[in-house]
Amino acid sequence: MLVVSDEVREALAGRRPVVALESTIIAHGLPRPHNLRVAEELEEAVRQEGAVPATIAVLDGRPHIGLGEEQLERVAGEDGFRKLGHRDLPPAVAAKASGATTVSATALLASLAGIRVFATGGLGGVHREWTQTQDESADLGLLARTRITVVCSGVKSILDVPATLQRLETLGVTVAGYGTDRFPGFYLTDSGHPVDWTLTTPEEVAEVMRAQNALRLPESALIVAHPVPPEEQLDPGLHARVLAEALDACAAQGVTGQAVTPFLLDHLVRHTDGAALRANVAAVRGNVRLAARIATAWTRR
Known part of the structure; x- marks a missing residue:
């Protein structure tokens, strides 16, 4: 059910550091186009510290752990993106919906993927x-x-x-x-x-x-x-x-x-x-x- 990016999967398998990042701040917390620039900046900040970023979102009913460039652009720019808490994950998956994950949904999906560290705002x-x-x-x-x-x-x-x-x-x-x-x-x-x-x-x-x-x-x-x-x-x-x-x-x-x-x-x-x-x-x-x-x-x- 979880779609883990190749980069994140290889890092976890190699016991290299991975940091989960929520997507609500991208889709709902910041104005466009500033939101995409911040999302890219945050991922780059993780990389500069020697870790792999794993931004998490649900795309077309599939929870994604780690997003590619086009997927990140989609979260930042697509209209109608839902805000998904952990309780919303089952109906979102069943309905093949897309949404940005809040703290609770991000923490849960990160844990299920084997990621131990998660960064957010408040x-x-x-x-x-x-x-x-x-x-x-x-x-x-x-x-x-x-x-x-x-x-x-x-x-x-x-x-x-x-x-x-x-x-x-x-x-x-x-x-x-x-x-x-x-x-x-x-x-x-x-x-x-x-x-x-x-x-x-x-x-x-x-x-x-x-x-x-x-x-x-x-x-x-x-x-x-x-x-x-x-x-x-x-x-x-x-x-x-x-x-x-x-x-x-x-x-x-x-x-x-x-x-x-x-x-x-x-x-x-x-x-x-x-x-x-x-x-x-x-x-x-x-x-x-x-x-x-x-x-x-x-x-x-």
Whole structure:
């Protein structure tokens, strides 16, 4: 069922480093034609660190692990591409649909293909006003039962960050800051909340991954929270002001449920003159490079 590219298959067979990359940021997260340039840049960044990129998407009902140039162009430029979480994979396959994979779908498909390291921007999490909506990203439950290392810049800052950290603890998902004892806030270097563990080198991350295997613990993920550099983050004051305005607009327009997150993210991008978008890309760029170094350290066993 999985279509694994020759490059990725050979790398896995030869125990060479591979990094999984999601495709939602390409199809839905960035404007055209900027999205294709960023997608190519991210893959090249992985290669420069000595690893093989494996961008993941579903094309005509077939999950692809690693995309060729024409396939990447298709994800970036084709209209009607769905956004697929892991729950959407069976109907998408049955209907021979095409779609970009979210964090949960990418993590699952990467794990099934034998890839251990995955780089993304920010995770989903517990939404604001959870007590009324019970709205929580599918990312959390999937990561609680999938053995993969996810390099990210925390969770999206529009979410309830402390509730998300508490939920991850309840689910038994290990969270470690990379070079920091603070949990990053996606666009922001520091969300204002601490982490219990700090790792400082790719080798230390790989040792934790090996310990997960040696202890035979439940198949949960390791989240490596890697902050965007302070000089590339969204100005915290601007972020706070625009987010407050976005929440007010959301309430005034009656936006609820799954529509809240894309509404808030779009508002942030449009009302920060693109600064939020630039911080997003900076975060992902740093994450894919770190993920490649971790994948390299992991293969040295």
